[in-house]
Amino acid sequence: MKMAEDDRAKEIAGAMEHLLKPGDAWIVRRSEENGIEAVPEGRSKLASTNPELYGRLLTISEQLSSAGGALCIWGPVLVLVLCLGLHLNWFENVLGGNAEKFRSIWLYGLAFVIAFFLFGGIAKVWERMKYKQYRDGVLSALDQAKVTPHRLIADIEGDEALEHLADQMKEDPHIV
Numbered sequence: 001m002k003m004a005e006d007d008r009a010k011e012i013a014g015a016m017e018h019l020l021k022p023g024d025a026w027i028v029r030r031s032e033e034n035g036i037e038a039v040p041e042g043r044s045k046l047a048s049t050n051p052e053l054y055g056r057l058l059t060i061s062e063q064l065s066s067a068g069g070a071l072c073i074w075g076p077v078l079v080l081v082l083c084l085g086l087h088l089n090w091f092e093n094v095l096g097g098n099a100e101k102f103r104s105i106w107l108y109g110l111a112f113v114i115a116f117f118l119f120g121g122i123a124k125v126w127e128r129m130k131y132k133q134y135r136d137g138v139l140s141a142l143d144q145a146k147v148t149p150h151r152l153i154a155d156i157e158g159d160e161a162l163e164h165l166a167d168q169m170k171e172d173p174h175i176v
Contacts, residue, residue: 046155053145057156060134061165067130068123075119076112083108131168138165149175 012028020026025041037045047054085091086102095102142152153169156162169175 046152050145053141053147056141057138057162057165060138061162063134064127064130064164064168068126071119071123076115079111079115083111127164128168135172
């Protein structure tokens with residue numbers, strides 16, 4: 001079986017040798033409905049076939065990725081400042097004699113773990129809320145382009161630029 005795949009790969013490579021320049025990377029696939037398709041590696045098939053829709057989806061995906069992104073950064077920074085403040089006695093007046101009880105590397109570590117999960121979860125919820133704002137527009141654009149949501153998910157799978165949108169669509173119960 002392995003030998004047959006190796007032979008087939010060599011045969012395909014030989015057939016394409018005269019078409020490729022040094023450094024070229026293409027994904028070639030054959031489907032029942034579209035025949036043979038060739039897409040530059042790293043570029044979404046959708047970007048080639050429907051650049052207008054792809055551009056719109058890029059914009060929406062970027063909006064989703066920035067929806068809660070600041071929380072993932074500023075939440076842990078806030079915890080860092082609080083831990084540093086505890087360690088350097090900035091809160092001595094507020095905590096009084098209890099400040100010494102809170103000076104522990106274990107407490108600081110636990111605070112960071114909680115902060116990452118808490119702020120990451122909140123960021124995910126914000127991203128989901130933002131997706132719900134755009135969902136009807138996305139589905140309308142797909143209808144206009146005559147692309148089903150499932151086809152879109154398949155076409156953009158692995159496209160890092162549309163990762164946030166793809167993740168939200170895969171989790172959307174309205175698309176099932």
